[in-house]
Amino acid sequence: MLKKKDKYVVAVVGATGAVGNEMIATLEERNFPVDTLRLFASERSEGKTLEFHDKPVNVEILTDKVFDGIDIALFSAGGDRSLEFAPAAAKAGCVVVDNSSAWRMDPNVPLVVPEVNPYDLDWHKGIIANPNCSTIQMVVVLKPIHVAARIKRVIVTTFQSVSGTGKKAMDELMQQTGALLNFQDITPTVYPHQIAFNCLPHIDQFMDDGYTKEEIKMVNETTKILGDDTVKVSATTVRVPVFRGHSESLNIETEKHISADEVRAVLSAADGVLVYDAPDKNIYPLQTDCAGKDDVYAGRIREDNTIENGINMWISADNLRKGAALNAVQIAEELIRRN
Numbered sequence: 165m166l167k168k169k170d171k172y173v174v175a176v177v178g179a180t181g182a183v184g185n186e187m188i189a190t191l192e193e194r195n196f197p198v199d200t201l202r203l204f205a206s207e208r209s210e211g212k213t214l215e216f217h218d219k220p221v222n223v224e225i226l227t228d229k230v231f232d233g234i235d236i237a238l239f240s241a242g243g244d245r246s247l248e249f250a251p252a253a254a255k256a257g258c259v260v261v262d263n264s265s266a267w268r269m270d271p272n273v274p275l276v277v278p279e280v281n282p283y284d285l286d287w288h289k290g291i292i293a294n295p296n297c298s299t300i301q302m303v304v305v306l307k308p309i310h311v312a313a314r315i316k317r318v319i320v321t322t323f324q325s326v327s328g329t330g331k332k333a334m335d336e337l338m339q340q341t342g343a344l345l346n347f348q349d350i351t352p353t354v355y356p357h358q359i360a361f362n363c364l365p366h367i368d369q370f371m372d373d374g375y376t377k378e379e380i381k382m383v384n385e386t387t388k389i390l391g392d393d394t395v396k397v398s399a400t401t402v403r404v405p406v407f408r409g410h411s412e413s414l415n416i417e418t419e420k421h422i423s424a425d426e427v428r429a430v431l432s433a434a435d436g437v438l439v440y441d442a443p444d445k446n447i448y449p450l451q452t453d454c455a456g457k458d459d460v461y462a463g464r465i466r467e468d469n470t471i472e473n474g475i476n477m478w479i480s481a482d483n484l485r486k487g488a489a490l491n492a493v494q495i496a497e498e499l500i501r502r503n
């Protein structure tokens with residue numbers, strides 16, 4: 165359990181990565197009550213320093229001995245590190261907020277989006293899981309509609325940026341784009357195919373049933389977060405040549421009728437959602453608009469006239485912020501509030 169304090173010793177594990185960098189910036193921007201910030205990464209980062217509130221902080225090498233005296237650890241160093249080190253951290257009395265998929269479906273670990281299921285924080289046992297980036301932005305929008313009209317089924321197609329894969333993928337998109345514009349050959353390394361000027365209907369591994377692990381994460385995590393396994397989700401996840409921000413096309417079938425105007429009203433009143441929906445003025449969610457922002461943008465809201473009770477919409481959010489770092493910091497803030 166987190167002890168009540170004025171300021172906390174906070175660790176960022178995976179501090180040199182795409183999400184880790186965003187975590188440091190988010191802690192700073194939101195003026196999180198940090199007493200001491202400890203930064204951890206691999207041996208590759210030995211000797212590096214990163215800035216926090218204009219002061220250099222040394223990056224330390226992660227071992228299972230480092231967690232004594234740390235109150236909160238935000239993990240984003242990959243699933244293997246989370247499996248190996250999160251239990252040691254929890255044993256040392258530290259509350260872990262883990263960004264990887266390692267603990268998300270463990271029945272003893274709450275999977276939390278603070279706008280949706282903050283009450284699940286009350287039963288944590290030292291590890292709290294942060295959902296997948298695509299799931300987070302979807303459930304922030306689904307929850308208020310579920311409360312208003314009970315969702316039966318969601319068909320989602322994602323358009324996910326390369327920052328969702330990490331720093332190496334961002335470098336690869338940049339390198340391939342430059343090379344192809346200069347008529348040079350490219351060799352894909354991070355993805356199985358060229359990502360510049362291309363869309364890959366393939367995120368994470370394929371399973372025997374033809375779905376990818378990313379698609380299955382969206383299905384299972386949504387029902388766990390909503391606490392309702394009657395909500396059916398069918399997902400197709402696509403990697404697109406965009407640096408930052410994920411968009412999603414949602415088709416939502418509800419039990420009760422809800423009009424497009426009622427959905428706009430419900431979402432306008434919801435925490436963490438910005439209704440961005442004036443197609444006559446070319447206003448609809450874009451990855452370029454939501455990058456660097458906290459809200460999930462919702463637009464193109466319209467009734468699906470092929471079924472009795474259906475809504476179509478398009479949502480966008482910053483995968484490194486709401487999809488990862490911001491949600492993790494909001495979990496830590498909510499833990500402090502509920503203490």
Ligand SMILES: NC(=O)c1ccc[n+]([C@@H]2O[C@H](COP(=O)([O-])OP(=O)(O)OC[C@H]3O[C@@H](n4cnc5c(N)ncnc54)[C@H](OP(=O)(O)O)[C@@H]3O)[C@@H](O)[C@H]2O)c1
Pocket residue numbers: 177178179180181182183184204205206207208209226239240241242243245263264265295296297327328329330331332483484487488
């Ligand atoms: N990107 C997203 O949108 C997103 C969203 C949600 C969740 N996540 C999850 O967050 C995690 C990190 O993603 P990312 O995009 O930030 O990846 P990334 O840019 O590749 O960064 C990986 C980080 O992990 C560290 N690391 C790797 N191996 C390590 C080891 N053996 N010991 C200690 N530290 C180690 C790296 O340190 P070095 O620099 O020293 O190698 C780096 O700080 C992943 O689990 C990912 O699934 C990512």
